[in-house]
Amino acid sequence: MDFVIRFVLIDMPEALLLLAIAFAVYNLSIFTYKRKALLFGLLFSIFGEFLSFAHVPYQPKITIIFILNIVLLIYLFKEKMHTAVSMSIAAIGSLFLSEFCLLLLFNSMNIYWPDILASPYLKYIGSAVYLSLLLLLAFILRATRFDLRKLVPRNRHHRYLILLIIVGSVEFLLILFMNTTFFIKGNNSPLQEFYAPQYQLLFQLIILALFIVLVFLFRVYVSLTINRVETETEIPYLQNINDMLTAIRSIKHDSLNHYTAIHGFLKEGMHEKGKEYVQHLLRETLSIEQAVETTIQVLDGIENPAVSSLLQSKMAICIADRISCRINISEKQQFSFIRTYDLIKIIGNLFDNAIRAASYELEENRYIKLEWGTAPGEQYLYIENSGPTIPKEKLHAIFQLGYTTKTDGEGGVGLAVVKSVTERYGGRIDVQSENGVTSFRVSFDA
Template sequence: MDFLLRFLLVDLPEAFLLLTISLAFFNLSVFEKKKQAILFSLLFAVTGELLALLEVPYQPKVILMFLTATLLFLTIYRFNTLKAVFMGTVDLGVMILTESIILAIFNSQQYFLEEILSTTMLTVFARIFYLGMFLTIAVVLRVNKFDIHQLFRQNRLNRYLLLLILLGSIEFLLILFMNTSFFLRENNSSLFAIYTPQFQMFIQLAILALFIVIVVLFRIYLNLTINRVEEETGTPYLNSIHDLFTAVRSMKHDSLNHYTAINGFLKKDLHSYAKEYVEQLLKETVLIERSADSSVQVLEQIKNPAVASLLQSKMVVCLVERISLTLEIKEITQFSQYKTYDLVKILGNLLDNAIRATSYELEENRYILFEWGQTEDEHYLYIENSGPTIPENQLQEIFQVGYTTKKNGEGGLGLAIVKNVAERYNGKIKVSSVDGITSFRITFANR
């Protein structure tokens, strides 16, 4: 009777809650597949009870329970090997940590394991506390909709990071495992005295082997991280250099046209026309220099070199295209928590889109306003430009992949990329296009 009560009131709830916790790490509900959940809980609980009846020592029992959990995840839930091992590690990790916490609390009050097991009230209290901690962890994970996929997006770098965390967790559990066994043997009777030197040596060798593997994986992860950083910071510079070269070539072409015009006036002795033409060029040059000086002063405030380089290259393009570009950067640190590569994607595509749209206007009507600021509740990017009015029924279509206003049909990715990156950071995009003025406002909640 005691066996049946313990199985129904302790072992089954324990298995069910451990399953709930491991699934909650991937934002999965235990009730989505009820049959699999019941089967998993039964088999896991039966295995635990069987090992207890066979009086298997604590350490081998933990290893066998870990293997059982992993095998059940592989066969019942059909998870891949890495995911199954991770979830098995979560189960056993939660179990060992909870047991260690409970024992530490009881031992601090001079209640040791033999006394707990021999006293009905203490046993009941310990088991309620044990299951209560499981329930608390499960509820917290489910309420917060925790999903480890959000921390480790699917790419090679994150897979190595996940593997490092997994192996590090196993390493930690093995070390805790060893220390717990010594602690329990010294304070909690002879229940844990069945440890051979060979078994202890095996655990120590496993810890050493895992440490070596972790060091190798960390070296690989570090190299991948360095390569990724170089790529993310190098690509914007290369794109900016390309824009600068294009702008310089365009300026050279314009200069040749101006020299040709002036030379033509002089050859025909039209000195008054040549003088008027040169004066007009000088006025335009002065205006451009003033605009450039004010923009350069703003750019000097930006501490992110990739972003500063990008904005400077776009500024040169605007000068060549005779576009009045106004930069208003009111806060320079609010985007420091975002990846440089993502910032460059947003800024580059929005500015390219604005430059292209503005180029359809007459030179005297071309302008772009770029504002980068912050309010009490949010920080934002705001870009406004002159150009063709976008019909209201197409304002949402412009963010779709493939949408383009180019006659040759090229492009159609820029604004889709902007939307994708903004949503990744829970940003909101508001677009408006009225009377030849189009604006984009991207807001992010303050962190």
């Protein structure tokens, strides 16, 4: 009779709860597989009782149960090997955690394993608490919609960080476990067998091996971090250099046209016309030079070299395209909480968009104005440019990925990237367009 009660009220619920936890780590429910879950619980419970009847020691018993769990998950639920292993680790880990919490609870009341075994009442109370802990863990996992797959990073850099955290955590738990004998002192539970000298030596070797792995992972992680930072810094600089070279080629081509025009005036004996043309070029060059010097003085004060380099390269493009550019930066360390790589995405895409729009205007009407400063309770970046007016009904669509106003169908990415990066850092972006003037305002709470 005791066997039937134990099998129905303890073994089967334990098996089903362990299965529920195994499924919950992947945000799955066992109710989807009711028949298979019952079959799993039946086989798991029978095998567990058989191991107990055969007096298999605790450690081999746990190992066999772990392997059985993997086999049943593969053959009953058709899970892949790595999924079955991770599910089984979660299930057996929850078993260890619940048993340990149960022991701590009883030990705190000076109730030890022999006392529990000697009293049927305490045995059932202990089983009820143990199952309640498993149920609570399964409920928490399902309520939070925990999914182990979401924790697996997609890039190599983050994968090494996760491994570093996991290995460090396991090593810490082993050290903690080895130094908690006082928790189960006098408690002749199966867990106390782990404190035998042979297991102590094994744990010491495992901790040493984990430390070596930890050092290796840390070196790899630091190396990957350095490479990532170098790459993120290098890409904007290379792009800025490319923009500068493009602007220089454009200016060179423009200058060649001017030289050709002057040569034509001189060749035809039109000296007065040539003189007027040269004077016009000198006035224009002087005006541009003054504007550039003023702007460069502002840019030189920016402490982020990548941002300063980016804006100077965009200035060069504006000069080549004969776009009047005014930059006013009241704070040199704006948006310091944003990674440089992401900040370059915001400024670069907005500036490119402004240059492209302004180039549609007549030369005398082309302008771009950039303001970067603070307002009460916020930091903001404001870019205004002349160019085609965006219809009000299309303002909301310009931030959609793939939307473009270009006739060749290219583009449709820049503004979507700006919006995505801005919102990722908790900011907002607003756009206005009327009477041939379009403006974008990116702001973050101060």
